[in-house]
Amino acid sequence: MELRDLPSVDELARDAGDPLAVDAARAVLARAREEIKLGVDPGDLAARLRAELETVRAPSLRRVLNATGVIVHTNLGRAPLAPEALARVNDAARGYSNLELDLDDGVRGSRQDHLAALLRRMTGAEAALVVNNNAAAVLLALAALAEGREVVVSRGELLEIGDGFRIPDVLARSGARLVEVGTTNRTRAADYANAIRPETALLLRVHQSNFRVVGFAELPRLEELAAVARAHDLPLVDDLGSGVLGELAGEPSVRASLAAGADLVCFSGDKLLGGPQAGIVAGRADLVEKLRRHPLQRAVRVDKLTLAALEGTLLLHLDAPERIPVLRMLGEEAAVVRMRASRLAELTGGTVEETVARVGGGALPLAELPSFACALDESLAAPLRDGEPPVIAIVRDGKLLLDCRTLADCELDDVASAVSRCR
Numbered sequence: 434m435e436l437r438d439l440p441s442v443d444e445l446a447r448d449a450g451d452p453l454a455v456d457a458a459r460a461v462l463a464r465a466r467e468e469i470k471l472g473v474d475p476g477d478l479a480a481r482l483r484a485e486l487e488t489v490r491a492p493s494l495r496r497v498l499n500a501t502g503v504i505v506h507t508n509l510g511r512a513p514l515a516p517e518a519l520a521r522v523n524d525a526a527r528g529y530s531n532l533e534l535d536l537d538d539g540v541r542g543s544r545q546d547h548l549a550a551l552l553r554r555m556t557g558a559e560a561a562l563v564v565n566n567n568a569a570a571v572l573l574a575l576a577a578l579a580e581g582r583e584v585v586v587s588r589g590e591l592l593e594i595g596d597g598f599r600i601p602d603v604l605a606r607s608g609a610r611l612v613e614v615g616t617t618n619r620t621r622a623a624d625y626a627n628a629i630r631p632e633t634a635l636l637l638r639v640h641q642s643n644f645r646v647v648g649f650a651e652l653p654r655l656e657e658l659a660a661v662a663r664a665h666d667l668p669l670v671d672d673l674g675s676g677v678l679g680e681l682a683g684e685p686s687v688r689a690s691l692a693a694g695a696d697l698v699c700f701s702g703d704k705l706l707g708g709p710q711a712g713i714v715a716g717r718a719d720l721v722e723k724l725r726r727h728p729l730q731r732a733v734r735v736d737k738l739t740l741a742a743l744e745g746t747l748l749l750h751l752d753a754p755e756r757i758p759v760l761r762m763l764g765e766e767a768a769v770v771r772m773r774a775s776r777l778a779e780l781t782g783g784t785v786e787e788t789v790a791r792v793g794g795g796a797l798p799l800a801e802l803p804s805f806a807c808a809l810d811e812s813l814a815a816p817l818r819d820g821e822p823p824v825i826a827i828v829r830d831g832k833l834l835l836d837c838r839t840l841a842d843c844e845l846d847d848v849a850s851a852v853s854r855c856r
């Protein structure tokens with residue numbers, strides 16, 4: 434084929450009967466021109482246009498199968514939702530909802546009312562507020578309680594969470610001024626007390642969620658910090674990161690933090706809580722009310738889909754926590770994971786290997802969860818990632834490991850078909 438044999442964009446697009454065909458035809462013809470210049474025949478242009486349109490129309494955000502063994506994987510959307518939470522979303526989003534309507538009196542209500550009682554009961558807090566994510570919760574708390582004033586933080590807690598989210602930057606954006614105390618490895622309660630001046634608005638504790646300082650290290654207990662805050666009539670704000678609702682060794686729980694004297698705690702909805710992306714602030718009613726009235730609250734407010742998913746997840750925490758996928762994966766016996774790996778190995782012709790799964794999501798960074806994987810040939814990594822649904826696994830020592838702690842039983846057949854399509 435010569436350049437002059439190529440159809441025009443309009444000629445090629447005409448028969449497709451698709452409003453996206455002109456742009457797609459332009460792309461197909463541009464590639465065909467390059468190929469002809471290189472002496473390559475571009476083949477059936479109509480077929481290539483159909484393929485191009487299929488690619489353009491394929492949804493970009495898709496389900497993937499997580500075979501990495503990292504449970505709260507930020508790149509893979511963090512917490513998968515329980516069916517009960519999805520049912521709440523479906524119900525609330527399909528039609529209209531009482532998002533801001535008080536059904537008893539027929540007057541305007543607040544979207545925050547739906548979860549307040551549940552969150553109070555589950556955390557022991559006087560009041561609670563839900564926003565878009567935990568970063569927004571921390572930003573809002575600092576803006577509402579400390580704008581133009583000083584916030585005292587330990588040098589050991591000025592952390593970066595990931596993707597450039599840094600506590601000192603959030604503090605600066607809130608309009609508060611950071612006062613650093615202590616050193617990277619040691620901070621004492623007295624360091625906070627010595628830094629308090631009339632300009633001080635609050636004490637901030639940030640949970641060292643995604644790293645650990647070992648060796649010659651010391652941080653005050655939350656009770657000690659709370660005593661300093663109380664003695665100076667200042668609020669203590671605790672950014673917990675994950676925020677465990679029940680109990681989990683090594684991670685602070687929301688209830689324990691409040692009981693130890695934190696006035697406000699901020700935590701994520703989609704880390705160890707196992708729900709949708711959200712930020713939750715729980716604590717003293719007067720402080721929560723200040724956050725609710727701050728103009729930023731409107732900019733970071735939570736939407737109805739998130740509220741519905743969060744309500745569904747919180748109800749499961751009360752009734753059947755093992756039905757929350759993140760909690761199920763965290764607590765599953767290694768023997769059960771091994772059985773899943775054997776089943777997958779049978780289906781794919783792989784072998785079973787011992788692995789170590791991780792919590793992820795910047796929680797329990799050192800925790801090693803005993804796990805098992807189905808091992809296949811390393812060369813399958815790229816085609817599996819490229820498949821439908823994509824399967825994301827890990828490569829170790831020349832092998833592709835499909836970690837079965839983060840795969841559900843009902844996903845094994847999908848993984849096996851994906852593997853057979855790659856061969």
Ligand SMILES: *Cc1c(COP(=O)(O)O)cnc(C)c1O
Nearest residue numbers: 566567568594642673674701795
């Ligand atoms: C993860 C984390 C955040 C941010 O929470 P998002 O819900 O991701 O916005 C803030 N602080 C700490 C300590 C965290 O671990």
